[in-house]
Amino acid sequence: xxxxxxxxxxxxxxxxxxxxxxxxxxxxxxxxxxxxxxxxxxxxxxxxxxxxxxxxxxxxxxxxxxxxxxxxxxxxxxxxxxxxxxxxxxxxxxxxxxxxxxxxxxxxxxxxxxxxxxxxxxxxxxxxxxxxxxxxxxxxxxxxxxxxxxxxxxxxxxxxxxxxxxxxxxxxxxxxxxxxxxxxxxxxxxxxxxxxxxxxxxxxxxxxxxxxxxxxxxxxxxxxxxxxxxxxxxxxxxxxxxxxxxxxxxxxxxxxxxxxxxxxxxxxxxxxxxxxxxxxxxxxxxxxxxxxxxxxxxxxxxxxxxxxxxxxxxxxxxxxxxxxxxxxxxxxxxxxxxxxxxxxxxxxxxxxxxxxxxxx
Numbered sequence: 159x160x161x162x163x164x165x166x167x168x169x170x171x172x173x174x175x176x177x178x179x180x181x182x183x184x185x186x187x188x189x190x191x192x193x194x195x196x197x198x199x200x201x202x203x204x205x206x207x208x209x210x211x212x213x214x215x216x217x218x219x220x221x222x223x224x225x226x227x228x229x230x231x232x233x234x235x236x237x238x239x240x241x242x243x244x245x246x247x248x249x250x251x252x253x254x255x256x257x258x259x260x261x262x263x264x265x266x267x268x269x270x271x272x273x274x275x276x277x278x279x280x281x282x283x284x285x286x287x288x289x290x291x292x293x294x295x296x297x298x299x300x301x302x303x304x305x306x307x308x309x310x311x312x313x314x315x316x317x318x319x320x321x322x323x324x325x326x327x328x329x330x331x332x333x334x335x336x337x338x339x340x341x342x343x344x345x346x347x348x349x350x351x352x353x354x355x356x357x358x359x360x361x362x363x364x365x366x367x368x369x370x371x372x373x374x375x376x377x378x379x380x381x382x383x384x385x386x387x388x389x390x391x392x393x394x395x396x397x398x399x400x401x402x403x404x405x406x407x408x409x410x411x412x413x414x415x416x417x418x419x420x421x422x423x424x425x426x427x428x429x430x431x432x433x434x435x436x437x438x439x440x441x442x443x444x445x446x447x448x449x450x451x452x453x454x455x456x457x458x459x460x461x462x463x464x465x466x467x468x469x470x471x472x473x474x475x476x477x478x479x480x481x482x483x484x485x486x487x488x489x490x491x492x493x494x495x496x497x498x499x500x501x502x503x504x505x506x507x508x509x510x511x512x513x514x515x516x517x518x
Contacts (some may be wrong), residue, residue, distance in 0.1 A: 171387035191206035196236025198245035213497030213508035228266035232288035247374035250333035257509035265340030269294035269307035338391035343431030389423035396448035469500035474512035
């Protein structure tokens with residue numbers, strides 16, 4: 159019996175061994191200042207290596223900042239210098255050696271930058287010491303306890319677009335085969351997309367065309383330096399979950415069609431994260447319908463994410479053509495070998511290192 163979750167999947171020239179993928183999840187474990195700031199450490203290697211030996215078909219390394227001021231926290235990974243490239247090379251090489259496609263998400267935190275690690279309270283880190291002044295599309299703070307961000311000039315927007323391209327070049331040099339542009343969860347690109355956080359009146363604000371301009375310019379810049387035979391992903395928040403003045407599911411479908419035209423190969427469909435009085439109906443697979451709608455209405459391949467925890471649940475999503483793959487987040491933090499366990503439960507097989515395969 160065929161198990162959809164463990165069938166190969168091909169985008170461009172790249173074939174993923176299965177449809178169980180690891181979502182990007184920050185580890186907040188890099189040095190915060192000095193020449194080692196943003197460089198992957200032993201923790202990162204051990205963390206990602208364990209999920210590769212656990213059978214994941216693709217691992218997307220956590221949100222990696224394209225500039226120092228683009229980090230979510232001072233302890234985030236970065237890809238703005240060559241030392242960071244070298245720090246990630248060992249990880250990408252190990253993943254590929256053990257049958258997992260190495261991918262990385264690149265992003266800029268915008269007005270949500272310079273915050274504490276979750277276990278330290280998540281609040282903003284003030285300028286001075288490890289912190290800095292965040293920036294965004296408009297001088298609109300993320301929350302009452304967050305600073306008012308500096309409004310980006312059009313010149314700075316162009317500079318950041320170039321920083322995304324530079325980070326993509328470094329990701330390729332480090333050995334990654336998938337690059338994902340982070341446009342979700344209320345970080346900089348998502349801030350431009352949503353009228354909740356984007357109050358601009360120039361070419362980057364107001365209309366749908368203007369609010370999506372920065373995102374598409376970033377995609378074009380990344381696609382221009384990324385090999386034609388390797389895929390580019392984009393992560394989007396399908397909705398802000400705001401009743402008024404927010405990014406909507408209808409806009410996501412419209413945007414997905416544009417992303418496809420600009421060379422994006424798969425949409426990673428999440429939701430929320432942009433602040434405001436959001437009411438999110440969190441439950442098992444609560445974001446899957448958004449992915450299914452994008453796939454059905456645009457034909458763009460999609461990955462579903464959000465409280466996907468059971469093997470049968472994941473298999474149903476892929477088998478029913480609601481998504482081309484599932485991205486596991488916290489479930490893979492709880493169980494690094496979830497893909498192998500799911501394969502066993504579903505009567506399928508997934509790759510394992512020779513050192514483990516003889517026992518399995």
